[in-house]
Amino acid sequence: MKRLQYASALTRLIGELARLPGIGSKTAQRLAFFLLSAPPEVAVNLAEAIREAREKVRRCSECGNLTDVEPCAVCASDMRNKNVICVVQDPRDVAAIEKYRGYKGVYHVLHGVLSPLAGVGPQELNIQSLLARLANGVVQEVILATNPDVEGDATALYLARLIKPLGIKVTRIAHGLPVGAHLEYADEVTLGKAIEGRREIE
Known part of the structure; x- marks a missing residue:
């Protein structure tokens, strides 16, 4: 029986989610389908939160903890x-x-x-x-x-x-x-x- 092929964009999304620690292929599929079926702002907010964290969070110059202010709190x-x-x-x-x-x-x-x-x-x-x-x-x-x-x-x-x-x-x-x-x-x-x-x- 021929294996079901997902749309390439969906396959990529599942693949990226599966790279996260603790996320297996089945969980990645569930998350991907949830993001596609949820209201658009859910995916947009998630993407924005990831982008903001990557841009603003860094290591404190004194202790090395993660922070968005310098030095950390x-x-x-x-x-x-x-x-x-x-x-x-x-x-x-x-x-x-x-x-x-x-x-x-x-x-x-x-x-x-x-x-x-x-x-x-x-x-x-x-x-x-x-x-x-x-x-x-x-x-x-x-x-x-x-x-x-x-x-x-x-x-x-x-x-x-x-x-x-x-x-x-x-x-x-x-x-x-x-x-x-x-x-x-x-x-x-x-x-x-x-x-x-x-x-x-x-």
Whole structure:
């Protein structure tokens, strides 16, 4: 039996949607058909939101988090404790920790973790700007909040070895989080306990 062929524009739309993380071919088809059957403004608004985000959202020059203002709201806030920096691997981790509402320090986003097999070394991560921030003598503690998996632990250990000689306290979030879990999926209570129970790296 001959396979049904979609219009070329529809095929392209399905293909582009399927490239998104977590979107399989069937979900991509459902989304494509929804966009075509919905009122025109739905697709137009989506396209405009994507365009605007791509044009306006960038990395904060201080912490590396995604922002549309410079510096980002956390770095610019006088209510945040600049003596404590929480190092995370992804902007989504900042959002997860902010839900907890108990952390009042600032952040530094690495945009990844060390992964030799994937070709990700220290040069590919946002590490040099972190060391530059630590050189001002203001920071008293660095909380390493990378995910509790092999790459996250290796990255935390690497950073600890760089930072401790500077005389700055280095702590690691407690493993109230399951091994292999990702911060972005943790509930705020578990994440809060992990931050509160952080331990100093010797």
